[in-house]
Amino acid sequence: MFDETVSILENKKVNHEYYKLVFSSKRLSAGVTAGQFLNIQIENHEGLLLRRPFSYYRIRGQKIEILYEILGRGTALLTEKRPGHTLKVLGPLGRAFTRDLKGKKRILIGGGVGVPPLLFLAEAAGKESPALSFLIGCKSKTEVLPKAELAGVKGEILYATNDGSYGKKGFVTALFENLLKREDPKTFFIQTCGPHAMMAAVMKIAKKFAVAGEASIDERMACGVGACLGCVVETKEGFKTSCVEGPVFSFQELVGYA
Numbered sequence: 001m002f003d004e005t006v007s008i009l010e011n012k013k014v015n016h017e018y019y020k021l022v023f024s025s026k027r028l029s030a031g032v033t034a035g036q037f038l039n040i041q042i043e044n045h046e047g048l049l050l051r052r053p054f055s056y057y058r059i060r061g062q063k064i065e066i067l068y069e070i071l072g073r074g075t076a077l078l079t080e081k082r083p084g085h086t087l088k089v090l091g092p093l094g095r096a097f098t099r100d101l102k103g104k105k106r107i108l109i110g111g112g113v114g115v116p117p118l119l120f121l122a123e124a125a126g127k128e129s130p131a132l133s134f135l136i137g138c139k140s141k142t143e144v145l146p147k148a149e150l151a152g153v154k155g156e157i158l159y160a161t162n163d164g165s166y167g168k169k170g171f172v173t174a175l176f177e178n179l180l181k182r183e184d185p186k187t188f189f190i191q192t193c194g195p196h197a198m199m200a201a202v203m204k205i206a207k208k209f210a211v212a213g214e215a216s217i218d219e220r221m222a223c224g225v226g227a228c229l230g231c232v233v234e235t236k237e238g239f240k241t242s243c244v245e246g247p248v249f250s251f252q253e254l255v256g257y258a
């Protein structure tokens with residue numbers, strides 16, 4: 001784990017929903033796998049804000065890309081940073097998604113800020129296990145990522161939008177149930193990241209069809225290193241920190257989530 005001051009190379013709007021932040025770091029980019037994250041300190045004029053966690057989205061050589069959306073004060077401030085501005089970045093942090101699914105077919109289910117780590121996983125995993133379905137839920141077409149961002153994904157990408165302006169109308173979980181009815185559910189492994197309600201619904205369906213999987217939990221974080229206990233989640237083995245022992249947990253581990 002390293003705490004580095006990095007210089008921003010790029011920070012711009014990608015579509016209605018997301019901004020892309022790019023910086024370069026040899027140490028923060030080495031040996032990273034999808035699901036891991038960085039804790040970024042965003043400074044304002046008066047002082048310092050707490051660090052905010054962001055998933056790795058893409059790594060090209062030593063260049064690190066983050067895809068983020070505005071949620072509150074910190075992420076709004078982040079959009080004002082320009083190339084040449086600096087940020088303190090701690091990472092790589094957390095437990096990653098499982099890469100080797102031992103022959104099972106991968107279903108990725110994402111929404112909102114859960115899409116970036118799954119896209120990283122889809123690009124990396126496609127080289128080893130090409131059988132992949134990536135289901136993405138959005139409110140409307142304006143949130144759909146530009147095609148160039150998805151060009152590295154080898155597999156089918158299916159969208160569901162709440163208003164029906166792109167892909168199938170409704171929730172992404174309907175796409176998921178359809179897939180499970182298409183083939184023997186036991187041949188699949190689910191990996192999900194997104195809003196709590198979406199992941200809880202995914203886990204309920206997975207339980208109904210007896211499909212294994214894992215979820216990257218979106219808990220509020222502060223230290224990112226297991227010290228403040230601000231991010232604990234209940235598991236079958238007791239409370240665990242989602243910053244160190246997660247954010248990725250198997251469906252069976254999580255208690256009272258779905």
Ligand SMILES: Cc1cc2nc3c(=O)[nH]c(=O)nc-3n(C[C@H](O)[C@H](O)[C@H](O)COP(=O)(O)OP(=O)(O)OC[C@H]3O[C@@H](n4cnc5c(N)ncnc54)[C@H](O)[C@@H]3O)c2cc1C
Binds near residue numbers: 055070071
């Ligand atoms: C492991 C991990 C990876 C993440 N990866 C990404 C990413 O790749 N891209 C991205 O855009 N965002 C990501 N997030 C979410 C991101 O950390 C939050 O959007 C950010 O911390 C919000 O900071 P803020 O100062 O803008 O909002 P704040 O002012 O801190 O909060 C605004 C509102 O949002 C709520 N909130 C804040 N953080 C969270 C959260 N984590 N979950 C649910 N509600 C929250 C607050 O309770 C408050 O109501 C990730 C979160 C985690 C835990």
Ligand code: FES
Binds near residue numbers: 221222227228229242
């Ligand atoms: S954020 Fe402090 S223990 Fe996880």
